[in-house]
Amino acid sequence: MLSKKLHSCRFDANDICRISSALTKILNVTAKRQVHDSSFDTSHELLQTDSGPVVPSRPLPLIIQKMDYPSRFAPPKQAWIESLGTIEDEKLGTIDLHPEIFGTYPRIDILHRNIVWQRNYKRISHAKTKSRAEVQGGGRKPWPQKGLGRARHGSIRSPIWVGGGRALGPRGPKSYFYMLPRHMRVLGLRTALSCKFAQNDLHIVDSLEIPSDDPAFIEELLDTRFWGFSALFVDDTDIMPRNISLALSKVPQFNLMPVYGLNVYSMLKHETLVLTLAALEKIQQKILHQMHKTSLDRSFKNERVRY
Known part of the structure; x- marks a missing residue:
């Protein structure tokens, strides 16, 4: 039907010129939009246009929205992903944080019980x-x-x-050893992480790689970004990068810690908490597993169950 209508229509020279100019404008606008959208692409391939190749101006922002056990009652918290490669604050993207871990009500009594337990469980009176x-x-x-x-x-x-x-x-x-109940230890970690996040003392970085092992670099970085006078850097493994290990070994108020040693006392002792993406993923995975597990965890496998 459309082809019959087009054949039945008669176009003069002026109509053909107007149609061709309109098509040219549409093609130019489409090409500009493609160039603008490709400037956020992470690939470094050159885009061929009429005016020549165009190099992307900046990388695509990293947006991580993967989350296990999503909450039905609260939206996820959002935090910036930063980099330690430069002294100035460089934002790489955003990441969603679980609201049940980083949005917990601040239970000061739970923090106090965790601190008392950590100070007493290793105490031995001679x-x-x-x-x-x-x-x-x-x-x-x-x-x-x-x-x-x-x-x-x-x-x-x-x-x-x-x-x-x-x-x-x-x-x-x-x-004076005793064990705090498991749910109170988990709630203490959630409360400490939530307090750090609410006070803007929690920072997420892509990695702990820094360009220099000079302690002045890390001191100037924290001073420029207003991260406080003491900081705790947490990674997913106990094998830390060389530069940051040498730099922090000469500064007593900055410490490195693997994720399996993260505790309430260390988080509250330092003013700023810096987590890598890998450490953050492992922390959320472990805490959510303890919160939502249904199986009974027995400490002694050979223990006889008595009814």
Whole structure:
């Protein structure tokens, strides 16, 4: 039908010129839009246009939206992905953070219980006093039982004598080890991460690679970006990059930590928390697994279950 209508229409020279000019404008606009969209492409291939090759001006922003166990009641939190390659703040993109981990209500009592537990579970008291059996001397009766008008005593090393033993003194070494319930430890990590995120003290970086092992570089970087006076850098493995390991070894207020050692006390001790993308993924994976698991975790496999 359309072809019949076109054949039935009669075009003069002016109509053909107007149609050709309109098509030329449409092609030019389309080419400009393609060049503009390709400037955000991560590939470095040259785009051929009428005016010549065009090099992309900047890379595509990195947007990570993958998330396990998505929440039905709260939208995800968003954070910038930064780089440690330059002193100035360089944004590489954004990443979605799980709201149940980085949007938890700040339970100060849970943080306090975690801090008390971490300070006490490795504490061992070596205080020890001697009993009356361990004090030297006092083998004989100091005076007869009767006849002298004195009080009755059997040994000068009795606890009521000066220089005697102690009846109920400490008998070290004594361990103060105890385990905080698992759900309180997980909630403590969630609360600490949420507090750091809410106070803008949590930063996500692509990696811990820095161009120099000079401590002045990392100090100037934190000073320029206003990251505070102390920082904790966390990666997914305990094999850290060489430059940042040498740089932070000479600065006592900056520390490196693998993700399996992350704890509430260390996060609150440092002003700024810096996580790599790999460490962030592993932290979210481990915490979400503990929050949503349904199987019973037994510490002793050979333990007999009694009903």
